[in-house]
Amino acid sequence: MLRRYSVHLILATLGGLVVYLAYNEYLGLYYLSVLMFMGVNIILSSSLNLVNGYMGEFSCGHAGFMCVGAYVASVLGVWLFARDRVFGAPVLDPEYALYAFPVIILAGGIAAALAGLLVAFPSYKTRGDYLAIITIAANYIIISAIENMSAIGGSRGFMGMKGVINAMEDTIYLPWMPIWVFIFTIFSVWVIRRYVSSTFGKGVNAISQDEVAAEIMSVNTNKIKTITFMLSSGLAGIGGGLFAYILGYVNPGSFNILKSTEIMVMVYLGGMGSLSGSILAAILFTILLELLRPLQIIKWIVIPLVLIILMQFRPEGIMGNRELGQTFPRLKKFYRFK
Amino acid sequence: MQQVQQQTTSDPILEIRGLTQNFGGLRAVSDFNVTLAGKQLTGLIGPNGAGKTTVFNLVSGFYQPSEGQILVDGVPTAGLKPHKVTALGVARTFQNIRLWNDMSVMDNIRVAQHYRLGYGFFHSAVRSKRYRQREEEIAREATELLEIFELKKYADEYPRNLPYGTQRKLEIARALSIHPKLLLLDEPAAGLNSSDIHELIRLIRWIHDRFDVTIWMIEHHMDVMMELCTHIKVIDFGQTIAEGTPDDIRNHPAVVTAYLGDDKI
């Protein structure tokens, strides 16, 4: 009984606590946004882990898909629900923002999933380093495409998402952003977990270990690759959408290869093919980034250095390719996560 | 032997007509013909590089033939991806064992059920009733299969931790788990010691008796072939040089020449 519901219970308590603290403003805006970025980072690292860890590919352009999601969700939200220089008066009654927000974020995710096809199709024929290049190229293509769309700000960026959040909070006063980040984070991890633990999703792992054997043992490798790339980039799009709304401002420059590298670092820090590792690494990495913020530029010397040293002594990352339950079998008594 | 012959139906499981495969300028297989009826146990032998594995790769859809036709149970396989060919009922093993080494033995069997999963991404995400039903069935069948192959005690092990002979056995079990009509065994005895080989002969014979499957095997161990096969085909440089019963093959002059070389050079 306890085992069955313990995860739900912990999550509900955690979520409730954050919302309560945010509602009563016990939690400063800064800490709240760090917590929200943590959630976004969990979405990003676990979705990239699907491709880089479980499928054994090497995608270095995750931020590109994030960018698609961020822009689609922002533009859609602002166009529909906020007064804006570019789009003028809101198209719909701002009262509906509250209900439409998850749909908007999901729409960003779907757009990003479609952008994922840019990588999925070439992956039929090629893999490894050659596919890595294609992902880098895709990242650059997406960024420069948006830089060239002057209607939505081009390289100057796009803003106005605060208006949508205000519209939600005007309707019902609750800390909506933390709530949605929390929900989408859980949703992402939950979908990935269910996918990779099903017999269907284990095809992903089979492709990573021996693609020829997978195809000959009746796994439709192209289909699995398409689904996996689309799922991964779609979730990155959701992460990107949330990221945009948390910041209230996006510009294409914040989704460059450096951002992709950051996400990659989280995946490898946590361990390839370990979902709990990705989550743990995302949390630790976010905290690390914040702790080192006073160092300014030196931060970007210290973090790579820490990683290089980590790679030397524990190259398989924090969790290796194992899950929490495998590393600490005793914990299994207390929870079940499906 | 006699009984097996009688069970043979007129409907061929595999029919290959005029199969030719060119790799650049090299003709790896040339005008290859074969008809395998149900429940047969047939062999394919030839010196190294004769094109045996190429034939298997063509049948399993890994290569598309340059010329010729392959019909599995009457269905032409031209243009089909390997997983589709497998779904038609062709399973195979590999010369160098190709198990998924970082997945448990149980998962190795489960993933091979992809062609008849009957659910997709959506069902796996929402864990629908269909999903749970199918997973349960697949798990049950996989357990049964591991049980009859006496592999159940290894269900949670990783294949790479198993002895070589057991890995071979697991690979055959994985191939059989897709309920094939035609089982292609590519050098199943390679790398096995003599007691393992005896075990293997017993295993293949048992599979042949117990499952309704046509077996076609490549092997270099002549004693294995002579003992198991009712019919053997010999190829060299992509061309069929002899075929017949094991006794015919043993004394066939062309085979002796191909294997031992020509004295009269």
Add this chain to the structure above:
Amino acid sequence: MLELIIQNAINALQWGSFYALIALGYTLVYGVLTLINFAHGDVFMVGAYIAFFVATFFLVSLGVPGWVVLALCVPLTMILTSLVGVTLERIAYRPLRNKGAHRLYVVITALMCGLILQHANLAIFGASRKAFPPLIQEHVYNVGGVSFTNLKVAVIVTAFLVFLILHWIVTRTRVGMAMRAISYDKFAVPLMGIPLDQIIVITFVLGSGFAGLAGLLFAMSYPVLEPYMGALIGWKAFIAAVVGGIGDIRGAFLGGFLLGAIEILVVAFFPSTLRDLIAFTVLLVILTFKPTGFFGVAKTTKI
């Protein structure tokens, strides 16, 4: 019309020379180690900075004439930059390789090394851009409506020379033979008595040295230096190397010039903001249809 074509061709050759020089470094290391040395673009940047310091030191502090400074700059920049490359290999890549770590972890380490180079530079020298002092008098020649400078010609000639030298080293010398042997079979090579680590160090010396040379030439042609200059050009050169067929010297060279030509063409006909978009799209299309590039050999899966 004809002048326009020739003019653009010269521009493309010059612009492609930088890509080609950097791509050569990527391809050498990849060919030998199958390691994507993501720090290579930043090694190029470091090369430009080294050239800057060497040049200002001699020119401003010692008052040596420009052409002497250039003659000193070329070997010094190449040696110092290759030291940077070898240092990376010694302290970051080799320990990992010896531990038999997954290849991707070495790649991540390379990425991190690149970040460190960039930001160390930023932290030490600040964000202000550095202006590279002119070393030689730039002459503009005008032949039949086509204008080019002595510098442009020098860049193009250097790129071709470097290509010929590297091609000679890889195909004709014992070191080159050892390099190719390592790329075929890393495990058999030490058994044949070839000093693996030594050959790898030579590879890094060559790759980084020529990146340094590219840095010097780049700084002379576009005399503004900033810490992030290596990142984008490095990524692009890497993609160029892959389009040519990574691991093959000819491929890197061809890919570099191809990318240069595409970019110059785009700028000639479209707004320059579209340069990256179109260049990357063309490369993506090429890679989609020819995944291993022009000279790359597809790895055949043997069953």
